[in-house]
Structures are given as C-alpha cells and as structure tokens.
Amino acid sequence: MPVITLCLPSFDPPTRYMSSFLKRYILPRIITDLSLRSIALYRCVDQRMPFQFSTRYSNVIIGTGHGDNATLTGQFMNVLWETGNYDPAECEGKIIKFISCETGAELGPDLIRNGARAFQGYTKIFAFYAELNLRHLLLPWLDSTARKFLMPPIESTMALLDGKTNEEAYDIEIRAWQHQIDTEDDPEIKTILEHNRNSLVMMGDPDARIPSGNAHSRQGGCPCRAGTR
Amino acid sequence: MSSHTEDNKEQNEKEGVKSEREEKWEKVKEKMRKHSNPLDLAHRSEVAQAYKEYLESLPSHLQQLWLLILPSKRTLSGVPYVIPRKKIPELMRKNPEFYKKYREMVVGE
Numbered sequence: 001m002p003v004i005t006l007c008l009p010s011f012d013p014p015t016r017y018m019s020s021f022l023k024r025y026i027l028p029r030i031i032t033d034l035s036l037r038s039i040a041l042y043r044c045v046d047q048r049m050p051f052q053f054s055t056r057y058s059n060v061i062i063g064t065g066h067g068d069n070a071t072l073t074g075q076f077m078n079v080l081w082e083t084g085n086y087d088p089a090e091c092e093g094k095i096i097k098f099i100s101c102e103t104g105a106e107l108g109p110d111l112i113r114n115g116a117r118a119f120q121g122y123t124k125i126f127a128f129y130a131e132l133n134l135r136h137l138l139l140p141w142l143d144s145t146a147r148k149f150l151m152p153p154i155e156s157t158m159a160l161l162d163g164k165t166n167e168e169a170y171d172i173e174i175r176a177w178q179h180q181i182d183t184e185d186d187p188e189i190k191t192i193l194e195h196n197r198n199s200l201v202m203m204g205d206p207d208a209r210i211p212s213g214n215a216h217s218r219q220g221g222c223p224c225r226a227g228t229r
Numbered sequence: 230m231s232s233h234t235e236d237n238k239e240q241n242e243k244e245g246v247k248s249e250r251e252e253k254w255e256k257v258k259e260k261m262r263k264h265s266n267p268l269d270l271a272h273r274s275e276v277a278q279a280y281k282e283y284l285e286s287l288p289s290h291l292q293q294l295w296l297l298i299l300p301s302k303r304t305l306s307g308v309p310y311v312i313p314r315k316k317i318p319e320l321m322r323k324n325p326e327f328y329k330k331y332r333e334m335v336v337g338e
Binding site: 012013014015017018064065066067068069070071073077099100101102124125126127128129130131132145146185186187188191192195198 | 247250251255257258287291294296297299300301302303304310311314330333334335337
C-alpha cells in the first residue's frame with residue numbers, strides 16, 4: 001500500500017495559501033482512498049527529524065514550503081532537505097513533487113542521482129498573485145486570483161494520485177497552466193503564469209507512477225478546475 | 230438596432246482599454262529587457278515608473294492584489310515574501326535584489 005508524506009508548513013501567507021490548497025484538495029483524496037496511506041506533517045515540520053523519519057517509510061513525497069536551488073524548508077524555514085546533506089534512503093525509489101521555489105534546479109537532480117524514481121518541481125521563483133483579504137486568509141481556496149496559480153500544481157498532484165505517470169502528470173500541469181494563460185486578461189498575471197509554467201520540470205523515470213494507488217482510479221482527474229469553486 | 234450599436238461601442242471600448250493595458254505592459258517588459266543591471270538606480274527607477282503607469286491602467290480591484298513568493302532566506306534576503314502590487318514600483322526602485330528576481334520572472338533571464 002503506497003504511503004504518502006505530505007509536507008504542509010503554514011506560517012506566512014505564501015505557505016498558508018499553498019498548504020491550504022493541498023489540505024483542501026489532496027488530503028481528502030488520500031484519506032478517502034483506502035488504497036493509500038498518508039503521513040501529513042503540519043506544523044511539526046519545524047525540525048528535520050519527523051520529515052526524515054516519514055520520508056523513509058513513504059513511496060511518495062509531496063511538499064510545499066519556501067525553497068531555493070539546494071534546499072526545501074518546512075515550518076519557519078527550517079531546512080528539511082538539502083543537496084548533498086541527506087541519507088539516500090530518504091529518496092530511493094520515491095516519487096517526489098515539490099511546490100516551492102527553485103528546488104528543481106539542484107535539489108531535484110541531486111535526489112534523482114541518489115535514487116529517487118521521479119521528481120517534479122520548479123527551477124525558478126514560484127510566484128503567485130492573491131487577493132489576500134481576511135476571508136481568503138481563512139479560506140484561501142476561495143481566492144479566485146490565487147486559484148489561477150495554485151490549481152495547476154494541484155491538478156498534476158491529483159493526477160499522480162490517480163495513477164497517472166510522471167510524464168502524464170507533468171503534461172496535465174502544463175496544459176492547466178496553458179489554460180490559465182489563454183484565459184487571462186491581465187498581461188502581467190499572464191507573464192507570471194508563463195514564468196511558472198516555464199520553470200516546471202520533470203525528472204527521472206517518465207513512466208513512474210504510484211504503485212497500485214489507483215485501485216479505484218478516477219476518470220478525468222481533478223474535478224475542480226482553476227477559476228471555479 | 231441601437232442596442233446592437235451600443236453593444237459594439239462597449240465592446241470597442243473594452244478592446245481599447247485592453248490594448249492600452251497590453252501596450253503599457255509591453256513598455257515595462259521592453260525597459261526591463263534593456264536594463265539588465267540591477268545595481269543601476271536610474272534604470273530601476275525608469276522601469277518602476279513604467280510599471281506604475283501600467284498599474285494605473287488597471288481597474289482598482291486588480292491594483293489591490295498581492296504578490297506572494299516562496300523563496301528561502303538564502304535566495305532573497307531583505308525582500309518580503311508578501312508584496313502589495315502597489316508597492317512593486319517602490320520596491321523595484323529601492324531593492325536591486327527584488328528587481329533582479331522580478332526581472333527574471335518577467336523577461337526570463
């Protein structure tokens with residue numbers, strides 16, 4: 001039975017937004033699927049130890065948080081994974097997806113070199129616009145501007161959980177970004193959407209998929225397209 | 230008939246606003262492409278001014294948005310992770326590091 005680690009730091013608006021989207025769309029999908037098991041790391045990801053322990057026993061690692069080319073950080077920006085500074089058993093044979101800045105530049109290739117089966121992440125700054133009022137801070141997934149940016153990675157994560165391959169999930173995300181770009185009126189927002197799309201990378205085995213995690217595989221992927229509620 | 234004409238007029242006005250906005254954004258991008266040195270205050274100010282003009286062409290609800298980013302401390306020291314869109318011109322002018330990263334997002338280099 002596939003075990004999934006979800007890394008969900010939430011201590012400032014960017015991490016709160018991204019974690020909330022994962023909690024809203026990905027966590028229920030895992031919890032309600034009897035063929036999947038999850039270890040969700042919420043605010044405890046302020047130290048490396050729980051993360052390290054959890055990754056060893058997982059097949060899939062889905063993480064958000066602040067990052068740079070060599071590190072992924074958790075709660076309060078404590079380093080969880082750093083290029084060249086971890087045990088390869090933490091990543092060997094695993095499917096990894098990070099929604100964070102720049103981790104696709106160095107950390108992703110390093111994880112693949114150390115045995116990760118597949119990796120998806122972003123090589124540059126991951127940026128998004130949001131309305132950021134009190135209502136949306138409490139319920140970020142209702143922020144229609146943020147949805148344009150945060151639903152494409154949710155769609156590809158959902159696709160992975162539905163048993164799609166690394167490459168198929170990547171294509172789904174690229175198409176989701178493109179849909180947002182094509183329907184956007186604000187030229188600056190369009191440019192930032194293009195920037196995020198262009199910095200998405202997929203590495204490792206293109207045919208990697210979550211093993212038998214698709215016992216009741218859904219047709220059509222994520223039911224919640226960006227821009228809708 | 231008259232309602233059809235009014236619809237057309239409204240449509241043309243919308244198109245006009247859209248193209249004006251696109252023109253202003255192209256101007257921002259053009260200046261950014263030209264000014265690659267983030268340490269040059271005069272260049273940053275020129276881009277910031279162009280961005281301000283672009284911002285003013287947007288309806289007020291779009292001016293109220295916030296830019297959120299997910300870098301670590303190592304990537305962007307001294308740059309906030311939550312930036313009101315209205316403050317972007319000021320930040321461009323004052324902060325070469327922000328200018329450099331924002332330019333990277335916009336012109337891809």
